Amino acid sequence: MLANYLPILIFLFVSLGLGCMLFVIGYFLGPNRPDSEKESPYECGFAAFEDARMQFDVRYYLVAILFIIFDLEIAFLFPWAVALESIGMAGFWAMMIFLGVLVVGFIYEWRRGALEWE
Amino acid sequence: MIEQIIFYFFAAILIISASMVITVRNPVHAALFLVLSFFSSAAIWLLLEAEFLAITLVLVYVGAVMVLFLFVVMMLDINLAPLREGFTRYLPVGILVAVLMLLFMALIVSSDSFNLNQAEGIKHAADYSNTAELGLILYTEYLYPFEIAGAILLVAIIAAIALTMRKSKTLKTPKPEQQVAVKREDRVRLVKMESEKRDT
Amino acid sequence: MFEFIRNNLLSPFVGSLFPASIEVQALYTLDALIKIIVILIPVLLGVAYLTYAERKIIGYIQVRIGPNRVGPLGLLQPIADALKLTFKEIIIPSGANKKLFIIAPILSLAPSLAAWAVIPFNDVAVLADINAGLLYILALTSLAVYGIIIAGWASNSKYAFIGSMRAVAQIIAYEIAMGFALVGVLIAAGSLNLGDIVRAQDGSLLHWFWLPLWPLFIVFFLAGVAETNRAPFDVSEGESEIVAGFHVEYGGMAFSIFFMAEYANMMLISILTAIMFCGGWLSPFQGVPFLGEPSIIWLLMKTSFFLFLFLWFRATFPRYRYDQIMRLGWKVFIPITIVWLVVVSVLVVAQIPPWFD
Numbered sequence: 001m002l003a004n005y006l007p008i009l010i011f012l013f014v015s016l017g018l019g020c021m022l023f024v025i026g027y028f029l030g031p032n033r034p035d036s037e038k039e040s041p042y043e044c045g046f047a048a049f050e051d052a053r054m055q056f057d058v059r060y061y062l063v064a065i066l067f068i069i070f071d072l073e074i075a076f077l078f079p080w081a082v083a084l085e086s087i088g089m090a091g092f093w094a095m096m097i098f099l100g101v102l103v104v105g106f107i108y109e110w111r112r113g114a115l116e117w118e
Numbered sequence: 119m120i121e122q123i124i125f126y127f128f129a130a131i132l133i134i135s136a137s138m139v140i141t142v143r144n145p146v147h148a149a150l151f152l153v154l155s156f157f158s159s160a161a162i163w164l165l166l167e168a169e170f171l172a173i174t175l176v177l178v179y180v181g182a183v184m185v186l187f188l189f190v191v192m193m194l195d196i197n198l199a200p201l202r203e204g205f206t207r208y209l210p211v212g213i214l215v216a217v218l219m220l221l222f223m224a225l226i227v228s229s230d231s232f233n234l235n236q237a238e239g240i241k242h243a244a245d246y247s248n249t250a251e252l253g254l255i256l257y258t259e260y261l262y263p264f265e266i267a268g269a270i271l272l273v274a275i276i277a278a279i280a281l282t283m284r285k286s287k288t289l290k291t292p293k294p295e296q297q298v299a300v301k302r303e304d305r306v307r308l309v310k311m312e313s314e315k316r317d318t
Numbered sequence: 319m320f321e322f323i324r325n326n327l328l329s330p331f332v333g334s335l336f337p338a339s340i341e342v343q344a345l346y347t348l349d350a351l352i353k354i355i356v357i358l359i360p361v362l363l364g365v366a367y368l369t370y371a372e373r374k375i376i377g378y379i380q381v382r383i384g385p386n387r388v389g390p391l392g393l394l395q396p397i398a399d400a401l402k403l404t405f406k407e408i409i410i411p412s413g414a415n416k417k418l419f420i421i422a423p424i425l426s427l428a429p430s431l432a433a434w435a436v437i438p439f440n441d442v443a444v445l446a447d448i449n450a451g452l453l454y455i456l457a458l459t460s461l462a463v464y465g466i467i468i469a470g471w472a473s474n475s476k477y478a479f480i481g482s483m484r485a486v487a488q489i490i491a492y493e494i495a496m497g498f499a500l501v502g503v504l505i506a507a508g509s510l511n512l513g514d515i516v517r518a519q520d521g522s523l524l525h526w527f528w529l530p531l532w533p534l535f536i537v538f539f540l541a542g543v544a545e546t547n548r549a550p551f552d553v554s555e556g557e558s559e560i561v562a563g564f565h566v567e568y569g570g571m572a573f574s575i576f577f578m579a580e581y582a583n584m585m586l587i588s589i590l591t592a593i594m595f596c597g598g599w600l601s602p603f604q605g606v607p608f609l610g611e612p613s614i615i616w617l618l619m620k621t622s623f624f625l626f627l628f629l630w631f632r633a634t635f636p637r638y639r640y641d642q643i644m645r646l647g648w649k650v651f652i653p654i655t656i657v658w659l660v661v662v663s664v665l666v667v668a669q670i671p672p673w674f675d
Contacts, residue, residue: 002121005164007350007446008435008454009124014354015431019424019575023408026571030407058282060193060487063644064186065278067490069271070652071182071460074497075174076267077659078453081504083253084666091257092667096660098268103656105275114279115648116641120343146418146471153464173453181460185467185490192471193483247449249510 062114073102125165132158145191153184169248353445357434365581366396372629379633406570411473414567418472423568423575426465430582433458437589438513440599440614451512452500455590459496459545463489465579466564473567481563484553484640491647492544492551498655499538502531503594505662506673516598521672522605526597530665530673533658535595537651539624542587544647546580548628550635551643588624589617596620 080087080095109115135154142148156179163172256264370385370392377384385392410419436451438444448454463486470482504510506527507518519526528535544551547563565576592598599617603609638646666674 002165002167003346004446004448006120006347007353008432008448009161010347010350011354011435011445012428012432014351014358015428016424018358018431019427022427022571022575022578023420023424026404026406026574027408029404030570031405032407060483061186061189062278062282063487064182064189064490065282066275067494068178068182068186069274069278070494071178071497072271074456074494074501075178076264077498077501078174078504078510079170079249079253080257081253081501081663082247082250082508082510083257084505084663085508086250086254087257089667090261091253092663094257094261094264095663097265099656099660101265101268101272102275105272106652106656109275109279110649112279112283114283115644120347144415146415150418150468169448169450170453173450173457177453177457177460181457181463181493182490185463185486188467188471189483189486192467247510249450249453 059114066109066114069102069105073098121165125162128158128161128165131155132162146188149184149187149191152187153180156180156184167246167248170252171248350445354435357437357445358431361431361434361582361585362578364585365578366400368581368585368625369399369577370396371625372632375626375629376633379630400574403570403574408570408572409567411475411567413474415472415474418468419567420572422465422469422472423565423572423579424465425468426462426579427575427582429458429461429465430579430586433586434582436512437586438516438593438598439617440612441513441517443614444513447511447513450510452504452510452515455512456493456497456500459583460493462545462579462583465576469568469576470564473564475567477566478564481566485547485564488547488551488553488640488643488647489545491644492541492651495537495647495651495655496541496545498652498659499531499534499541500594502534502655502659502662503527503538505659505666506531508666512593512598516593516600519597519600520604523597523602525673526595526600527673528595531595531658531662533654534662535591537655538595539587539591539627541647541651542591543628543631544643546583546587546628548580548584549632550638552637553640553643584625584628585621588628589621591624592617592620 076098077095080091084091132155135151135158138151139148139155142151156175160172160175160180163175373395374384374392385395388394388398410416433455435446436444436448436454438447466482466485466489470478470480470485473479503515507515509515509518565573568576597616597620599612599614601610601612601616668674
């Protein structure tokens, strides 16, 4: 089994290496003439008033939290889907209850307006 | 041979990045080192042939949990100075927790009930599917823990919404479904007007 | 305790990957490297000529002729572009976090290329025939947000930051729909291995999963368009409002690495759609003497068709508004996929022919 994963590891390193290599090539082949105006962050023609890293609406965090929960749910669905044909009706209903509980949560967030954006 | 090299490589990365998490000053760097340590522990799990758990670690922790962490440290703009002030005050509690953790780890590692003394991981054939094996017992033998996990996730959804939802009264939201459903007759009225006679 | 450390940490894995000698291990690694290059070069060439195809096709859709100056029919245009980008200056803004600014494009390219490791090109040609192929793909696509989020933050520019935050919230919303759609395919095929998924669709055009999994097919492809931040879901780049989004501060090669990642992702989504819903390398005329043979050509034709859809969408649809994107992801796609998951699992459990008998 592990022998199958070795090419993946090599592939990961090759693609990381390719990215680094392209960057280095671009860095050395391109000109490098720094200039204080050129290196200032992009704004529409005026100096920035404040730090660019501003605070964001709390609903971005909410979306990220909900994403974690649904991601976990998907992680639970994977082994179930693979084993569905061998675990029989009991296994099928186990997941239906699990999904039902989470659908309740989904309806709750829908009704509370957690999915509204403006 | 190759396996040892890979193990020590990722183990070294894991230890280095984990210690960087608690030593670097920039919180974004710390979060990214945590990503790296999750990633290398996934590689080590994979060496133990825990295929499903390893990829799920990347999927859930790296792909979801750490994104939230990064969101928070990037956007909340945390001022670090007041956080540092409390360092000495919380140090005793921190040391206590650390010692307790160490104790527990030693207990688990040295006990016989977890069968950890087996130096060699169980090797499986190339077509062995870790995911399917997990599915076979998770939804039959461990049915109740599984459903409890579902209930905990539900609680998490409700708690997250209850903690973060602050409905702002000033914001007005357009409803896309209503916007799409608008017909010409609702908005435009054709009025027939008699042309007026020009005064001469 | 000490015994444990000696036993476990000093010789963690007594058995080795390969029973054979070091020479065989080296040969195996070399073999993998050659295969990786054989996969990567067509992918990178594909990326280059996808940009050409994009300009040409959108040109014709808009009644222009597109690039036609460099080489015959403008065919050397992508090479000229690549050369030009190579010789452009890479600007690192003064306020930027230098290390992260450099790492971001590399982190964005690596997962979009590494995902190709598990793609089967025909019945036997696959680099890593792992059992958890689909899970691996999902994990790697979830890594794609890092390049964007780090680029936006490291640039220390408002446009980049806003663009990356938008992109991340959008990508994670659509990733859930995508994950559910993948689970649907998984239920239907009963395996996580991409080759087995294609084999499960063997039979005829009607056995392919696009028919029983029709809603998931649509959701998967559209979620793929949204995940790659392509038009009409490209608010994270939104030229008219936030200039170029997360890569506004990047120039030259650093920009083109982002660009390559985006196009490699488009190709990945297209080939995945072809494999999971349209029978991969299987022929649509199964049973017919010559045309019915399974071949990589079928896979490439299907992939090209989905790539064409990407370009067609871009030329046709105006950009979505951000709240509409989030609404579509959360309130339309996720309910559809959950409902269809239940439908598919009932079909599988009840063993409904002709797909699941």
